Amino acid sequence: MTATDFSAAGLSITEKIEAAHALFRKWGDRLLKDISVRELIAGLDLKVIASRKAMLDAGILSACRRCEEDEGGSCCGAGIENKYDVALLAANLLMGMTLAAERCFQAGCFFLGPEGCTLSARHTLCVNFLCQPIQKALALDDLVRVQNTIGDEMDTTFLLIEAIKKYIRDRSDTTGATSSTSR
Numbered sequence: 001m002t003a004t005d006f007s008a009a010g011l012s013i014t015e016k017i018e019a020a021h022a023l024f025r026k027w028g029d030r031l032l033k034d035i036s037v038r039e040l041i042a043g044l045d046l047k048v049i050a051s052r053k054a055m056l057d058a059g060i061l062s063a064c065r066r067c068e069e070d071e072g073g074s075c076c077g078a079g080i081e082n083k084y085d086v087a088l089l090a091a092n093l094l095m096g097m098t099l100a101a102e103r104c105f106q107a108g109c110f111f112l113g114p115e116g117c118t119l120s121a122r123h124t125l126c127v128n129f130l131c132q133p134i135q136k137a138l139a140l141d142d143l144v145r146v147q148n149t150i151g152d153e154m155d156t157t158f159l160l161i162e163a164i165k166k167y168i169r170d171r172s173d174t175t176g177a178t179s180s181t182s183r
């Protein structure tokens with residue numbers, strides 16, 4: 001994988017995690033000094049909190065807890081982790097998260113831990129998912145409020161990933177090697 005090949009298509013999730021750690025080791029300090037990346041990380045932290053609060057207020061988190069306890073089913077199934085690319089995984093490291101070393105639940109997503117999702121910067125599929133029973137149970141104004149907050153979270157995640165990729169691309173030559181003048 002070159003410095004600018006973030007999709008890492010064909011790699012397993014453990015290989016992508018390894019690549020994200022390598023990216024973080026090489027670029028992490030510089031990315032965390034970049035004002036736009038820093039602002040987007042701080043912004044995403046707030047958006048994640050806002051989404052979680054909107055879901056809590058709308059009763060979604062308690063409904064999901066009941067679903068898991070009574071029906072044994074989280075919707076975070078095995079295989080969803082393959083939607084994640086190296087940049088999105090590295091964004092989690094920049095946000096101070098730890099990437100899972102192994103799968104906790106055989107039928108679950110690689111990033112599903114005992115307390116739920118272990119990531120902060122999540123794929124659109126994860127952020128945007130509200131199952132049909134939840135959508136039907138929510139009052140319209142709650143549904144709109146939740147959709148607006150998760151829309152903000154997805155937008156900020158997109159901007160952060162693009163900022164990370166641009167920062168690295170701008171400082172790498174076409175072979176993926178780091179420019180000697182990069183700062």
Ligand code: SF4
Nearest residue numbers: 063064067074075131
């Ligand atoms: S989103 Fe729906 S399917 Fe997933 S855990 Fe919550 S209630 Fe269950």
Ligand code: SF4
Nearest residue numbers: 076109111112117126
């Ligand atoms: S929300 Fe987290 S645990 Fe659930 S599928 Fe997405 S990445 Fe996996």
